[in-house]
Amino acid sequence: MSALVAFWNLENLFAPEGYPGREPWIAKSMQKDLKGWSETLFKRKIAQLASIIVRMKDGAGPDVLGVCEVENRYALQALADHLNQLLPARNYQLVHVDSARDQRGVDTAFLFDANQFTAKMDELFSHWVMRQTGTRDITQITFVAPSGKQLVMLANHWPSRSSSTGDGAEYSSGFRATAGETLAYWHGRIREIKGDNTAVIALGDFNDEPFDRSVTIHAQGLRDKGDVTRTRSAKFYNLSWEYLTVMTQDRKGNQRLLNGTLYFGSDASLFDQILISTGLLTGKSGWRMVDGSARIEAYPPMVSHRVGEGPIRFGLPAGDVAGNVNLDGYSDHFPVSVRIEEV
Template identity: 95%
Template sequence: MSALIAFWNLENLFAPEGFPAREPWIAKAMQKDLKGWSETLFKRKIAQLGSIIVRMKDGAGPDILGVCEVENRFALQALADQLNQGLPARNYQLVHVDSARDQRGIDTAFLFDANQFTAKMDELFSHWVMRQTGTRDITQITFVAPSGKQLVMLANHWPSRSSSTGDGAEYSSGFRATAGETLAYWHGRIREMKGDSVAVIALGDFNDEPFDPSITIHAQGLRDRGDITRTKSARFYNLSWEYLTAMTQDRKGNQRLLNGTLYFGSDASLFDQILISSGLLTGKSGWRTVDGSARIEAYPPMVSHRVGEGPIRFGLPSGDVAENVNLDGYSDHFPVSVRIEEV
């Protein structure tokens, strides 16, 4: 069995304005941003996201898709329904824990093909990243293939670099260090419970680069495969180093260089990463990553060539649809993916 594992920051996938089941504190916090976020815009956003996801795995769609920046189960189910309609061979279902800790109420979650994997709901955990103000949880779930082989996955969305001080990256670095420590702690606990060779994939929007201390020191996400396979400690191999110089095609078919998964102006950042345990490098877990398969999923319609080669965002109206929403946009992040196979 071969599977495509992917991740995408969906950029503020909220249910429509006035959604009756919205928690009051989210309605208050997001009142300005969601003003004008109509049912029509919501459905357009879902359609745009779905049009990209169905392209993955040569048009078959991912087997497991980790996501972040989704408000609730309603919004996630709408996306799953869109995908199941576009890919009749798939049966996408949800793994979602509604978190009340993020200041905007956005969650991490998974969509998975129930024809290919079973989600062990008794092994669904939401790990709280402690900090002074609200933050996102890390969602952990165990997936099981028909063969019985297990795959433990953790969806991450670490604290952002924004701050009122103007020096967001430095001011908030400690928050992401804490998130990295949290991930490393649970990686170690997973290995204690399931053995050192267990297949673990931690993926997400880490809001830091692959070389930042939160990744390399605190989460133990390293660049050298040998550093992972030669030790019995809980270390990850960071696949994002393999797609650091990814290529895409523009609308005319010309090859373009991608330096990141999101852009601030013309500056690229590689915040969306996939970390794998040693068992996925050695094959001792029963799974092995396919060499050279880690990539940025950037398709021509979603790539902007105005400034850099960044993704075309969809946006939120914030009261002004014409100015703040691009109906031909998708997200402010590119998806990332890797193929794994049973051995």
């Protein structure tokens, strides 16, 4: 069995403005941004996201998709339902925990094809990343293939670099260090419980670069495979070093060299990363990474033709649909993916 595992920051996938099941505190904190977020806009956003997801794995769609910036189960289920209509061979189901700790109420979660994997719901965990003002939890789930082989996955969305002081990256670096420590701790616990060769994939929007200390020191996400396989401690190999740049086409058909998964102020950043455990490098987990398969999933319709821009974002209306929403947009991040296979 071969599987495509992907991750995508869906950029503010909120249920429509009038959704009756919205938590009151989210309705209050997001009132301005969601003004004008109609059912029509919500469905358009879902359709745009789905049109990219179905392109993955040569048009078959991913086997497992980790996501972040999704408000609740309702919004995620709408995406799964739309994907199942477009891909009848798939049976996408959800792994979601409403963490209720993030300031904007967004969560990390997974979509997975139930025809390919079973989710062990008794091994679903929502790991609290300690922060005074709250942030996203790390969602952990164990998937089981028909052969019985297991994959433990952790979806991440680390604290952002935004700050009222203007020095966001430096000011908030400690928060991401804490997130990295949290991930490393649970990686170690997984190995203690399930064995050192367990297949573990940690993927997400880390809001830091692959070379930042939160990733390299605190999460133990390393650049060299040998440094991972030769040690007895819990370390990850960081696949993002394999997709530092990608050549693609923009929406107008021009060749475009991308240097990251998102662009801000004309600067590219590689915040969206996939970390794999030693068992996926050696094959001793029963799974192995397919060499050279890690990539940024940047398809022409979602790639801006403007210099200094990357993904074409969809946006939220904030009371001005015409000014703030691009109906031809998708997200402010590109997805990333890797293929794995049973051995």
